[in-house]
Amino acid sequence: MLTRMAHASSLANRLDLAQPQRSKSAVLGIAMSFGRDMEVYAESEPASHVYKVVSGVVRISKLLPDGRRQISAFHTPGDMFGFEADDLHNASAEAVTPVKVIAYKWHSLLAAGSQSASLVRDLLNLTMVGLRHTQEHLLLLGRKNALERVSAFLLDMDKRGGFCPVVELAMPRHDIADYLGLTLETVSRMFAELKERGVIKLEGARRVHLLDKDRLAALGA
Amino acid sequence: MLTRMAHASSLANRLDLAQPQRSKSAVLGIAMSFGRDMEVYAESEPASHVYKVVSGVVRISKLLPDGRRQISAFHTPGDMFGFEADDLHNASAEAVTPVKVIAYKWHSLLAAGSQSASLVRDLLNLTMVGLRHTQEHLLLLGRKNALERVSAFLLDMDKRGGFCPVVELAMPRHDIADYLGLTLETVSRMFAELKERGVIKLEGARRVHLLDKDRLAALGA
């Protein structure tokens, strides 16, 4: 049981170093770049590859016919995304900032996996980590109020940034709103509220000083 | 690629038939029963097993310290649940109705998986299907209004019940509300609204006739 987490990060390394001539289970990825707001893949497009973020930030989102959008995740360097239960992507992936990724053919990963059981176990682990994150986000969307959502968001961004007291937000308010199930105006007001309470300090719209992480954590539930 | 879905259901069969003496990759499960509202496992309890529903309905939920609850899924016969990214369950599982399940040691599954790569691939597929469902639910919680949520819920229940025009709801209004991120009063009002519009007919609180599935689908988005 204790070995489960350990596997989660080893896949990225394995793929990093992969060279076709090295071993039977090696998988070669191809590097790709995307400009801001460019589409890595679209919803309902064939899901032939999975991706690893090298640099930049990627958002995964779904759209309703009338344009309402829900962002399910932001992916930062080291994250993998694009795993799908069937042959079509059921969400789209776009570059929030200029992005570099490595694309791996899903077919090749599975082929390599039939040689090495641990590679498939790594894929399983990555997917289970994604599921855990998504379930946590369900609780946020279903049961937390606006201030709690924004607080939780800032804490999450902080964690990804390595707990530095200054968080750089890669995305505009509109993306934050669509991630948190709010409007951009409400996100803005909650930032103002947190500023008011002395929990954060804003330096421009994108740079946030977390002055009191304990209080933020108390709010973020 | 087309083989991915096919694997999803084969795991259940493989486990059903499993007998320790039959093959190296067989996995033996143990049958368990739970009365209404009994706990199959609790949040933050060690995650030693995964489960398959034999009969009844199971709810997966997370609680906030102040008692707010979010149900992430209802599991019906044939579904498997209890997959976790780490060693502890990050949600609890409870019987909505009297329930029979088969419990499989996670450790045994992985051990069997090291012999048979396809078993781990089946587990991967089940997890990806769960992820897809959860992302769909994110869109519902983040961006749909009360009427759309209830309509989508009824359509989902209909699908599980095999598209029979009469849906039997196994769970009380409170559980529906906690699944849809609403209050039980709002769920009740939306049922009344759908009844008003001639889209459904109620026969007691738990039996719903879907009179116009097309209109329901238009609402459920």
Next chain:
DNA sequence: CGGGATATTGACTCTTATCAATGCCCGTGG
């Protein structure tokens, strides 16, 4: 330095939550 996109702030509305009263099943026991 200027201009367009992005963000903030304000006034008002609307959906859903909250609080409260009533009604309806269903199972139980007389």
Next chain:
DNA sequence: CCACGGGCATTGATAAGAGTCAATATCCCG
């Protein structure tokens, strides 16, 4: 078999939180 009781569910009145629309303000980026 019927009456009773207790959970569930429905319905109503009101309030609160977030959304909408609109007017600045600010920040980058060229």
